[in-house]
Amino acid sequence: MFLRKSRLHLALVALLARRSGAFANVSKTSADEVRARVEQFWNFFIKKSKNEFDELYSSSATVFAADARRGESARLMLVRRGRELFGPASAVAAKLGTIDVQLLRDDLAVASYAFHFTITRSLPTGKRVSVDVPFGRSTQVFQRDAAGILRIIHEHQSSAEPVIPKELSPDAGTLTWR
Numbered sequence: 001m002f003l004r005k006s007r008l009h010l011a012l013v014a015l016l017a018r019r020s021g022a023f024a025n026v027s028k029t030s031a032d033e034v035r036a037r038v039e040q041f042w043n044f045f046i047k048k049s050k051n052e053f054d055e056l057y058s059s060s061a062t063v064f065a066a067d068a069r070r071g072e073s074a075r076l077m078l079v080r081r082g083r084e085l086f087g088p089a090s091a092v093a094a095k096l097g098t099i100d101v102q103l104l105r106d107d108l109a110v111a112s113y114a115f116h117f118t119i120t121r122s123l124p125t126g127k128r129v130s131v132d133v134p135f136g137r138s139t140q141v142f143q144r145d146a147a148g149i150l151r152i153i154h155e156h157q158s159s160a161e162p163v164i165p166k167e168l169s170p171d172a173g174t175l176t177w178r
Helices: 002-020 031-046 050-055 074-085
Strands: 057-064 091-096 100-105 108-122 128-144 150-159
Touching: 031 050, 031 091, 031 100, 031 108, 031 128, 031 150, 050 074, 057 074, 074 108
Parallel strands: 057 150
Antiparallel strands: 091 108, 100 108, 108 128, 128 150
């Protein structure tokens, strides 16, 4: 009897909330939508679409990069990646594994997946290096903002093996696979 009354109460509250418009702008997040955002993340990264890449992140997001010793704000990471990875002498290539998605709420989801990641970048010293991450792992937490857009609010990337940059000769080419 108590269970039936609780369900009835929840149903009435939900009905009243819908009629009042409380959920008018909330779109339920799907696993396919989250997977599509992960694909966009990598496509923007590979194509050096900096503005679109930046827009994937919430302004308060936190990030742990695969080669970092500590977390940082997304704002700081975006400035650093913009300088190091979106310039003309840099290149990014990636192959993604299966993207698993956990739907936590209508507006919140977690994507986790393995990836093979290779970058060529220029260091502040002018030297160019290549980094190969054959066994990368990523967890990205997405939340729908007030405008209805899924944005990354937390990202944690790691490598099953140590990441060791290899210095390139000045005339070395860039990456071409994805």
